[in-house]
Amino acid sequence: MKKIVFDILNESLSVKEAFVRENADRIVHGADRIATCLTGGHKLLLFGNGGSAADAQHIAAEFVNRFRIERAPLAAIALTTDTSVLTSIGNDYAFDEIFSKQVRAIGQPDDIALGISTSGNSPNVVGAFKVAREMGLVTVGLTGQGGGKVAEYSDILFAVGSAVTARIQETHITLGHMLCELTDRILFPSAFDSE
Numbered sequence: 001m002k003k004i005v006f007d008i009l010n011e012s013l014s015v016k017e018a019f020v021r022e023n024a025d026r027i028v029h030g031a032d033r034i035a036t037c038l039t040g041g042h043k044l045l046l047f048g049n050g051g052s053a054a055d056a057q058h059i060a061a062e063f064v065n066r067f068r069i070e071r072a073p074l075a076a077i078a079l080t081t082d083t084s085v086l087t088s089i090g091n092d093y094a095f096d097e098i099f100s101k102q103v104r105a106i107g108q109p110d111d112i113a114l115g116i117s118t119s120g121n122s123p124n125v126v127g128a129f130k131v132a133r134e135m136g137l138v139t140v141g142l143t144g145q146g147g148g149k150v151a152e153y154s155d156i157l158f159a160v161g162s163a164v165t166a167r168i169q170e171t172h173i174t175l176g177h178m179l180c181e182l183t184d185r186i187l188f189p190s191a192f193d194s195e
């Protein structure tokens, strides 16, 4: 059993390392786009299912509250948290529409829709990206290898090179933290002087 523990650790480390080596420029570009979005008075909309719903909420909280430095709150909202909205859309229309209808309601051109799906094929994430594209939002997809259908609708795609859901999620949250820190460094460079 102890061997399994180290096998999991090594797999997680190598998936993350390969992802960062292949995507470092794209990660910096993604943070630039987020910083431009926020300084322009626009916002981030984040969504995903299961563990990825938790990731969407986790990342939104870093932007709205704080990350490593003291700074102004940044505009981000997870579309996974309002049970009345989620259950009414799911009950009256379809679970596939729980995110797309919220994007229609509160999305504005030049907002960022950040969708997280390890398979890249969850219909509610793909549907929200289709609507986001129609409305002029920037779409940022976090997926597993290949990117699935989400890849077709992503302006910026972060496809983690693994087919194991847990390993993909572990890389997604590392990426989320990188995007938070880089965005803070772009927007508030002097706050890092004392670090």
Ligand SMILES: O=C(CO)[C@@H](O)[C@H](O)[C@H](O)[C@H](O)COP(=O)(O)O
Pocket (backbone or CB within 6 Å): 049, 050, 051, 052, 116, 117, 118, 119, 120, 121, 122, 125, 165, 166, 169
């Ligand atoms: O956290 C996990 C598995 O590690 C699960 O809750 C997982 O997120 C759920 O099965 C999701 O519904 C999977 O959806 P997706 O990542 O393929 O879009």
Ligand SMILES: [Zn+2]
Pocket (backbone or CB within 6 Å): 051, 166, 169
């Ligand atoms: Zn999980």
